[in-house]
Amino acid sequence: MKVGVVTFPGTLDDRDATRAVIAGGAQAVGLWHGDVDLKGVDAVILPGGFSYGDYLRCGAIARFAPVMEVIIQQGKRGLPVLGICNGFQVLCESHLLPGALTRNADLHFLCRDQKISIENIETSWTSSFTRGEEIVIPLKNGEGSFQCDDATLQALESEGRVIARYVGENPNGSRNLIAGITNTRGNIVGLMPHPEHAIDPLTGPSAQGLGFFTSILNALVK
Amino acid sequence: MAKIVVDVMLKSEILDPQGSAVAAALPRLGFSFAKSVRQGKRFEIEVEGEVTPAQLAEAEKAAELLLSNPVIENFVVRVEK
């Protein structure tokens, strides 16, 4: 099973994501923003970081990278895609996921251990969890406040497409404490906090992030 | 020399923490004139020579495609002397 990890100029967590993919049991394949094919990978991760410096808007420039054209195409056809933090922002800018991520309510970058609850375990990236399972993984971003219009929010909630919610006080002003969402098909997931930084208690707050990377393996062998 | 200006503002229903922070800071500094503040972006685009209608049309497209995110933002494109 091959999982592609995309590197844009300014991507930071690609090495962490690669480490996590391997820890999850899959083979990691590096993808460069200029690539025009996906080297036959079975799934793709858009890691965190500051692609193109996050200038203009987070993910706004990365969204037009050559590799994204292919990912958008195949994502629409069902290729499993996980966007973490900056990757989530890229997915929204690409309109693969609804809504947008805006400045944290208090305007500060926030790095902390965050408790989230997993609310949808039907997606390609969350099947290893149990519904309502609470995990603690790092949250670290300056623009993590999920915003969208009421109709979109309505749809996300009624269709059960909110895959993860912040537990406790709202860390960044996201509507309905949304930490992650998925598309209708459940193959594309965007997540603000960082599971790839929580695969080993030695270097993270827990190993509870691993579930996202074992989930994709299950999804692929099925 | 003429330039194309693109103003990008968050839609009114999207919350604007930066604008609110400014609005909150003003009274603390003794300013009482502001009822509400919204903060957006302003792009100044220089072109070769005078601005042509064709360039303006291109700018409109660029504003829609790249400079703004239609999900949360509105934009205005104009020529400024």
Place this chain on the structure above:
Amino acid sequence: MAKIVVDVMLKSEILDPQGSAVAAALPRLGFSFAKSVRQGKRFEIEVEGEVTPAQLAEAEKAAELLLSNPVIENFVVRVEK
């Protein structure tokens, strides 16, 4: 309804990484009209009723003190209908 608009731009000699990033992205998307791009801030300030000269003067002060950083930025204050 009238509002006060404050445009804040980096001084021309100051590096503008955001503007350069946009300028670099445009051609990649097939836009050729831009010679250079500068990105700044736009503040839209609502006041009670019509804008008075006194309010405008206050806005000038606020722009200098809070909305802009005089070390690296210039600003323009105006009324917009």
Place this chain on the structure above:
Amino acid sequence: MSVDTVLNAQRTPDVIQPFAELGLKPDEYARIKEILGRRPTSSELAMYSVMWSEHCSYKSSKVHLKQFEGKAPKSAALLVGIGENAGVVDIGQGYAVTFKIESHNHPSFVEPYQGAATGVGGIVRDILTMGARPIAVMDSLRFGPADALDTRRVLLGVIAGIGGYGNCLGLPNIGGEIVFDETYAGNPLVNALCVGVMKHSDIKLAKAVGAGNLVVLYGAKTGGDGIGGVSVLASETFGANGSAKRPSVQVGDPFLEKVLIECSLEIFAEDLVVGIQDLGGAGLSCATSELASGGSGGMKIALNTVPLRDSSLSPEEILMSESQERMCAIVRPENIARFLEICKKWDVTVTLIGEVTDGDRLEITWNDQIIVDVPPRTVAHEGPVYNRPFSQPEYINGVNAEKISVPIPNSAVEVRAAVLKLATTPNLADKSWVTSQYDRYVQGNTIQSQPDDSGMVRVDEKTHLGVAVSTDANANWSYLNPYQGAKLALAEAARNIATAGARPLAVTNCLNFGSPEDSGVMWQFAETVRGLADGCLEMGLPVTGGNVSFYNQTDDVAILPTPVIGVLGVIDDVRTRTPMSFNRAGLELYLLGETHEDIAGSEWAFMHGQRGGQTPIADLTREMRLIEVLLAGCSEKIFSAAHDLSQGGLAIALTEMVLRHSTGAKVHLANVGMDLISETPGRVVVAIESAKTSVLIEVAKKYDIAITKLGTTGGSSLTINEVEIPLDELRQAHTSTFPKLFG
């Protein structure tokens, strides 16, 4: 534009030149003429003035800094010493580590965000320049009074700048300091540290060798940023009306720096450079002259080929420009094609600006006209050297003679109040409001970061080899006794490393002082360097590099002498480290080291407006024995937790330990007031399982370190004798200060 060429300089010997405005003294100007045998061209004048500025030439500090090499202990670990961009030490398994701390003080006062951001950018490029991948940063900060309005402006900007730049580079921030004192109002200190790692074979040096090799400039285009920034910003005191002196500040582009790092590492990996130098203070003037001076031959540069952001820049300005995110490399002709290819891959602007010659001159042309023709060493390494007069300032005897009188808590009410007051005071309060704005997780190798005693990162994911770094300064002690102050700061930094189980290996430092033209300040500096050099000799630790920042004063008020000492240590297996705190009840708490009545320079004295008295005397052999106990305690798995005592003494150490994992403790103190507030150096609180008691006593005995039983862990409060403080109340006190002040 008409340029002042060498020919023109020969033809017009009597032109009046603005050397004074450029910060040069008449005798320095005369020396330049003597070196050149003619008046300098305006470009040469620009180069000399900026390179002979205090910041670049170390003219006031050189004579003292020599001791670091003079007294330096033999250290097999030292691979590259003082003189290069940063020192390099061997940490085993074929790995080499480079680290350095550098100041960006004045720029951070002028424009806090950009000043701090470019401070991080600069030190990271220094580390990169050695051939290393940067793996972590730290920031040691000093501000004016916490409740002063301008402190808010400066602190918020500095924090945002350090985070904004460091986070965007993907470098975990693993530690630092934040201290408030009125002498830093108008003179904030922003000292940034970076650690990098490489294989021995990858070490790069700033040398231009091999006639015919190409001089390549890559990275950002050159603009008018911070022109004269070094000579003006770093060498002029801010007077009351200093604003007039402020030149345009540099603005950083962290995204470009991130790309520059990856691009450079790819270039290094293919071994495509002969020598390399980052462009920091003094920009091209510094890079070209240092590269040429460091090498054997000469160098020819065609300045008009330098890519510009602002086409109106004059040659003088181009030479002085401090535009960020630029590097200068020496490349063999056969490697240039591949070099350009890699730059193209990363979309990095790259230009051939000259070549190494077999001559001995640095020759710079502007459209084929020679505008600079100098012996490079005279610019880069043979600048002026001052033996500035220094003498013990009057205040010393006065303050040392002072008898400090502070209330010593005694009754239950007083003890509770004292503990809560110490937990709340800005210098000791919880800093997570700040550090949560820094990414500590990126790269996935962070083992320890704030609020641990030291930062620790894993270097090898298979063997789990790691390094630990701590920065420390105690300006209150340095003010009372700069010689002891330096030794005590060194001891504390080393102890912070050892507490986690890492062995101290090397030292870097950033010496922040007032004006060297003040003989009293110069004495503080001389005593500090003497103390640090002696201390390093005693502890067998080499000084691998550092930085000096003078003129940190407003009018005639200088900052407290603030030598920030960074110590780096090695731990063979990060999994075995000793954690800072306990998360279980039933452990026994012991204090290693004796407690004396050391109130002078303590936080408690500071809180009571007392600045006098005499500092403790550093006993470094004792500190070294303590370090052995800490290392043994780790390797022999005696400790469940260990935490260093410093500012705030035992009261704060216990506060931090019980709050870390919300596990309380019950301690009994014989001499409760003094035991809580004293800041006697060389003390550590350890938690052990009772089964380990006898081994602990043995080890302590072996190394002759006093131990005292404090109590046991557990419960939901910190109980001191009969005083019980609920953890929630203590946490509230400890964590609310920063949000209240700056939120």
